Amino acid sequence: MDFLFNWLANIPPFAVPYALAALGLMICEKSGVLNLGAEGFLLVGALAGVGAILSAGASPAAALGIAMLATAALSLLFAVMVIALRVNQVISGLAIVFLAQGLTSLLGRTQGWTSRSFSGMPRIEIPWLSDLPWVGRILFSQDPVFYLTLVLIVFAAWALRNTHVGMRLRSVGENPEAADAAGIPVALYRFGAVVLGAALMGLAGGYLTVVISNIWVDNITGGRGWIVIALVIFARWQPLAALAGAVLFGGIEAVIPRLAATGFWVPQHFLLMLPYLLTLGVMVWSSLARRGRGGGPAALGDPFLREERR
Amino acid sequence: MSQAARSRAPAEAGAPALRMKGITKTFGDFVALDEVDFDLRNGEIHALLGENGAGKSTLMNVVAGLYAPDHGDIEVQGTPVRISGPQDARLLGIGMVHQHYKLVGGFTALENIMLFNPRGSFRQSRTAVRTAAADAADKLGFRVDLDARMDRLSVPEQQRVEIMKILIAGASIIILDEPTAVLTDAEAQKFFAAMRGLAEIGNSVVLVTHRLSEALSYADRITVMRGGRRIRTAHPEEVDADTLTELIVGTRIVEKPAPSEHVGAPVLTVSGLELTDAGGVVRLRGVTLDLHAGEIYCLAGIGGNGQTELVEALTGLVPPDAGRIDLAGHGKVTGLPPDRLRRLGLACIPSDRQGQALAGDLTVAENFAIGGVLAGRFGGALAVRRKPMAEAAAAAVRDFEVMGVRSARQKAGLLSGGNAQKLVIAREFSGAPSVIVAHSPSRGLDVRAAAAVHGHLRAARDRKAAVLLISEDLDEVLLLADRIGVMRSGRIVAEFPGGTDRRTIGRAMVGHD
Ligand SMILES: Nc1ncnc2c1ncn2[C@@H]1O[C@H](COP(=O)(O)OP(=O)(O)O)[C@@H](O)[C@H]1O
Numbered sequence A: 001m002d003f004l005f006n007w008l009a010n011i012p013p014f015a016v017p018y019a020l021a022a023l024g025l026m027i028c029e030k031s032g033v034l035n036l037g038a039e040g041f042l043l044v045g046a047l048a049g050v051g052a053i054l055s056a057g058a059s060p061a062a063a064l065g066i067a068m069l070a071t072a073a074l075s076l077l078f079a080v081m082v083i084a085l086r087v088n089q090v091i092s093g094l095a096i097v098f099l100a101q102g103l104t105s106l107l108g109r110t111q112g113w114t115s116r117s118f119s120g121m122p123r124i125e126i127p128w129l130s131d132l133p134w135v136g137r138i139l140f141s142q143d144p145v146f147y148l149t150l151v152l153i154v155f156a157a158w159a160l161r162n163t164h165v166g167m168r169l170r171s172v173g174e175n176p177e178a179a180d181a182a183g184i185p186v187a188l189y190r191f192g193a194v195v196l197g198a199a200l201m202g203l204a205g206g207y208l209t210v211v212i213s214n215i216w217v218d219n220i221t222g223g224r225g226w227i228v229i230a231l232v233i234f235a236r237w238q239p240l241a242a243l244a245g246a247v248l249f250g251g252i253e254a255v256i257p258r259l260a261a262t263g264f265w266v267p268q269h270f271l272l273m274l275p276y277l278l279t280l281g282v283m284v285w286s287s288l289a290r291r292g293r294g295g296g297p298a299a300l301g302d303p304f305l306r307e308e309r310r
Numbered sequence B: 001m002s003q004a005a006r007s008r009a010p011a012e013a014g015a016p017a018l019r020m021k022g023i024t025k026t027f028g029d030f031v032a033l034d035e036v037d038f039d040l041r042n043g044e045i046h047a048l049l050g051e052n053g054a055g056k057s058t059l060m061n062v063v064a065g066l067y068a069p070d071h072g073d074i075e076v077q078g079t080p081v082r083i084s085g086p087q088d089a090r091l092l093g094i095g096m097v098h099q100h101y102k103l104v105g106g107f108t109a110l111e112n113i114m115l116f117n118p119r120g121s122f123r124q125s126r127t128a129v130r131t132a133a134a135d136a137a138d139k140l141g142f143r144v145d146l147d148a149r150m151d152r153l154s155v156p157e158q159q160r161v162e163i164m165k166i167l168i169a170g171a172s173i174i175i176l177d178e179p180t181a182v183l184t185d186a187e188a189q190k191f192f193a194a195m196r197g198l199a200e201i202g203n204s205v206v207l208v209t210h211r212l213s214e215a216l217s218y219a220d221r222i223t224v225m226r227g228g229r230r231i232r233t234a235h236p237e238e239v240d241a242d243t244l245t246e247l248i249v250g251t252r253i254v255e256k257p258a259p260s261e262h263v264g265a266p267v268l269t270v271s272g273l274e275l276t277d278a279g280g281v282v283r284l285r286g287v288t289l290d291l292h293a294g295e296i297y298c299l300a301g302i303g304g305n306g307q308t309e310l311v312e313a314l315t316g317l318v319p320p321d322a323g324r325i326d327l328a329g330h331g332k333v334t335g336l337p338p339d340r341l342r343r344l345g346l347a348c349i350p351s352d353r354q355g356q357a358l359a360g361d362l363t364v365a366e367n368f369a370i371g372g373v374l375a376g377r378f379g380g381a382l383a384v385r386r387k388p389m390a391e392a393a394a395a396a397v398r399d400f401e402v403m404g405v406r407s408a409r410q411k412a413g414l415l416s417g418g419n420a421q422k423l424v425i426a427r428e429f430s431g432a433p434s435v436i437v438a439h440s441p442s443r444g445l446d447v448r449a450a451a452a453v454h455g456h457l458r459a460a461r462d463r464k465a466a467v468l469l470i471s472e473d474l475d476e477v478l479l480l481a482d483r484i485g486v487m488r489s490g491r492i493v494a495e496f497p498g499g500t501d502r503r504t505i506g507r508a509m510v511g512h513d
């Protein structure tokens, strides 16, 4: 019982980065821009947060803000490549990952940020609610970003369906020709979606270091960016489903240290492999279940230029 | 914005609603519109006629703000305007239903109309548009389920949504690009009644079509375009179907035809081919024809009447649903895959040069040698011998006069249309095929390049190959054909000997017999 409780109470911090990054990626892809650079954006966010704290003495909240700004800045490069110059989106995304890996590792070392720990973000105990048995500790005594994430996801799910901006964003990703004929500035929407999406991924990355690990080491994101790409497919580009997926992956990550602690013997490496195995499973399952990119924006990955024949 | 559109001064009947002067539009070095003048009066239905590729859609896309003209002037209700985007067009009261609908498949009909017509907040917009749509549907006598997903609606229903969409936006200049191509006759009649209703209350309608009968019976005026030029504008009383056919297909003087000296026995026999595509549309309805050695059989017809599907069936890309294909000496070859057919001596020049015929990212040498590589002429399964390959390619480039090749290692995608086509021909002819299927091989080529392509086809025929040439260009057909078939609605509706006069063929093409 204790084990279960402990486990559940620890899922939220593990789920938050998945949820935020999935939301960011989803917003980007809703506009039709395929973004394989997620891992890179997470890394940049993670390092920027650490740098802000260690070198500028920023508060954790400010550090997260800086993480968002830094990724947004990097995403401008990606946006110019895929939207203005119409470079292949797959290649551009991969280029971002490699660029970010090299850059963060280099900066971490030259700035002396690597392997230095710092204090993170305190939890908020919501008065009264946090005293509730069970749910109190699981849901109402977490860090502020957890609450923000919930709000953002619910808001995004609503806004995509119930606002002009949400509808236009979807139309741009579904059929840019139709959106263009309806007078919607396709490139502008895509630009906005890329930058906003990257900022959210930066927040996710910053959360990993500023809130969870409180330390920077090379490639600290450990492939979560790739997992998120699968998660978004699994969630069929729906924010609420992505939240569920994030809880699933967060749950697995949260169980790993706890299982080991109970003395219940499972090969360590098998446990560490679990999230990736699950990712593979999800991909196989989703391609079998609906062949192709069911639920995805119809024009995902297609550049748009008004007079171009396709 | 729609408010602005509605507050425009009421249009005076008979006055010009739209006037275009000297509109020129080029794509790369291809001139799609060449100094075109066009005018549209308030209250009229104006038919725009022309063959595929005449420039009708391009001209109308200029009005709709989707294509920016290179130069030319546009006036709307007597005022000079600049239309630099779809938004501008809408503000001017211009609405276009495109040949390929601009609808978001995953959205409902209502969402599609809302996307085009934001009215205040999202909620307000939703109610306002629903009411407006119901009104419009009433007036036009349409019935559409506004909450159905667009891709679940039938094509005529989608068309109705498109029309409602632009009318709700306040369009008074209504452009319909080939609207009846997707309608049955009964649906088309209702459709025209609705359009007449719109014209009677002062709107003006452009009806793009290539059906003569529609233009003659429903339009107040008719403009004919050909090769990016406006040929003539007339009232329906002044012209008849024959005159229009001639205007549409042109009467340019034909270069010297050179009929075959010796036509041999049948090589390829096709009987009763039927094919329904993945979307359930019947494309081939019993195509029967035979090709003889040493002849060029030209299949004339307006594009989209089953030509592409016939080529796909003949070359083994798509197996037909019924019917059979026989190749002399090999018996029944129906449904054999493309590589088997190739080895039996069938060559193909597809219409999609850069898409199907060539791999643009590979080199000229690789594109040329792919057939030889498969046949094992340039090494085995493990290694390809590049040197003989490059040499063979270089020789072909010389023989077939492919220009613009700096080296055999250059990417094929960089070749211009005519030279890319020559490369395809060089490859296809390298195995001395006995049957050649060529689909619009000179489309988009300049006169010189087209003549070269024609020369190669004749040469192949003269060495006793059977050539099936599918073309929408009557000049080309008359120039090359030893025999002519006319394809319409998935059938071969008529056959003529070479040298038949163009009017007869043109008539069979447009189905006005
Ligand atoms: N966006 C484009 N890019 C390149 N070529 C184009 C484009 N749009 C039209 N064309 C070319 O312009 C010519 C006229 O096309 P179009 O106006 O569609 O003819 P149609 O009279 O059949 O509507 C064709 O040769 C076509 O290939």
Ligand SMILES: [Mg+2]
Binding pocket: B053, B056, B057, B058, B099, B177
């Ligand atoms: Mg057209």
